[in-house]
Every structure is written in C-alpha cells, then in structure tokens.
Amino acid sequence: MSVKESPQSKQMTAIRIRSANENDIPGIHMVISKGFWGLQRRGYSKKAIEAAIPSRSEIQQRLLLPKTVVFVAANEDQIIGTVTGSEKFEHFHVQSFAVDPRFQGHRVGYSLMTELEKSARQFNCKKLFVQTAWAMFEAIKLYLKLDFELEGYHPRHFFGEVLLSFGKILKPSKNGNRV
Ligand SMILES: CC(C)(COP(=O)(O)OP(=O)(O)OC[C@H]1O[C@@H](n2cnc3c(N)ncnc32)[C@H](O)[C@@H]1OP(=O)(O)O)[C@@H](O)C(=O)NCCC(=O)NCCS
Numbered sequence: 001m002s003v004k005e006s007p008q009s010k011q012m013t014a015i016r017i018r019s020a021n022e023n024d025i026p027g028i029h030m031v032i033s034k035g036f037w038g039l040q041r042r043g044y045s046k047k048a049i050e051a052a053i054p055s056r057s058e059i060q061q062r063l064l065l066p067k068t069v070v071f072v073a074a075n076e077d078q079i080i081g082t083v084t085g086s087e088k089f090e091h092f093h094v095q096s097f098a099v100d101p102r103f104q105g106h107r108v109g110y111s112l113m114t115e116l117e118k119s120a121r122q123f124n125c126k127k128l129f130v131q132t133a134w135a136m137f138e139a140i141k142l143y144l145k146l147d148f149e150l151e152g153y154h155p156r157h158f159f160g161e162v163l164l165s166f167g168k169i170l171k172p173s174k175n176g177n178r179v
Pocket of ligand 1: 035039099100103107109111132137141
C-alpha cells in the first residue's frame with residue numbers, strides 16, 4: 001500500500017490488509033470504538049455513536065456469516081483499521097469502517113475500501129452502498145474520491161442524525177467481471 005511520508009509512516013512499514021479472524025475481535029472492537037468516539041467532539045450524538053459500535057459478540061457473528069467479509073489493517077500485531085462488507089440483494093453494504101485516529105490520513109482507509117471493492121466484485125455485486133453522516137467528513141471525502149455518488153438524505157433518521165446514502169455502481173467489464 002502507499003503510505004504518506006510522515007514520522008507516523010516509519011511505524012507503518014509492516015502494514016497489511018487481511019481478512020479478520022477470531023483473535024482480532026478485541027482489536028476490531030477497539031479500533032471501531034476509537035474511530036467513532038472521535039466524532040463526538042464534532043457533535044455526533046452519544047446514542048448514535050454507541051449504536052454504531054458493534055459488540056464483540058456481534059463482530060464474532062459477522063465472522064461466521066456467509067457473504068460477509070471483515071477486513072483488518074494490521075500494523076505488525078496491532079489492529080489499526082477495519083471494515084465490514086455484506087452482500088444483500090446483489091449490493092454490498094459497507095459497515096463498521098474505522099481507522100485508529102493515530103493512524104488516520106495515511107491511506108489505511110483507502111486500502112481497506114479498495115479490498116472491500118474487490119470482494120464485492122467477487123460476490124458479483126452490482127453496487128457498493130454505505131450510509132454516513134455529516135460529521136464523518138473524512139469518510140465522505142474518501143467515498144467521493146472512490147467514485148461513490150451521494151444518493152440521498154435521511155433527515156432525523158438515526159438517533160436524530162441526518163444520514164447520507166452513498167452508492168457506487170460496479171459496472172461489468174467486457175470479460176464479464178465487475179469493475
Ligand atoms: C473514515 C476513515 C475510516 C478514513 O480512514 P483514513 O485511513 O484516515 O483514510 P485515508 O487516509 O485513506 O484518507 C481519506 C481522506 O481523508 C483525509 N483524512 C483522513 N483522516 C484525516 C484527518 N484526521 N485529518 C485530516 N484529513 C484526514 C485524508 O488525507 C484523505 O484525503 P487525501 O488522500 O486527499 O489526503 C477514518 O477517518 C475514521 O475512522 N473516521 C471515523 C469513523 C468514520 O467516520 N467511519 C465512516 C463510517 S461511514
């Protein structure tokens with residue numbers, strides 16, 4: 001992966017995106033908690049943050065679900081980012097996307113989303129779909145960079161928060177694979 005040059009980069013030479021396993025559950029829970037609690041200072045509500053953080057047992061269940069992938073970004077033994085994707089009716093739903101605030105802005109999120117797109121294509125999905133909120137402006141910036149389009153708003157939808165739906169159509173290529 002490409003990592004922006006900074007003092008933090010020196011600590012990130014061993015970074016790897018891989019599928020999660022049972023041993024990663026505490027690290028995944030930690031990184032989602034850190035990522036989402038970081039949004040509280042922007043006014044994102046406590047209830048919405050609590051609801052967005054899956055419990056350890058929910059994460060464990062996701063690891064067992066069919067047509068669901070959980071990726072982690074690991075810096076040696078430390079989990080520094082994660083994302084989950086699950087197939088539903090030929091679209092791939094992106095969930096629990098977070099990077100440890102100490103490692104944000106180094107394209108870890110970009111690398112996780114790129115892997116997730118590959119999985120969506122392997123499941124022959126026609127579309128990626130994610131819901132986000134105004135407070136998550138790094139995520140919005142990243143989705144737009146990855147050619148997602150804003151598809152709609154859901155006012156007062158999630159504990160009073162406005163949710164934004166972003167989608168990315170995965171077009172079939174000449175050889176039939178989705179690109
Ligand atoms: C969204 C998130 C996962 C992105 O992870 P990341 O590793 O920082 O993402 P990237 O480094 O690939 O960066 C995406 C863009 O946002 C910018 N960015 C990311 N974090 C930033 C920060 N803390 N400050 C300033 N810019 C930041 C990056 O610079 C990059 O833009 P650029 O390539 O033009 O510079 C991370 O910001 C996060 O965990 N946010 C809190 C939880 C959240 O909002 N999840 C999304 C739920 S839908």
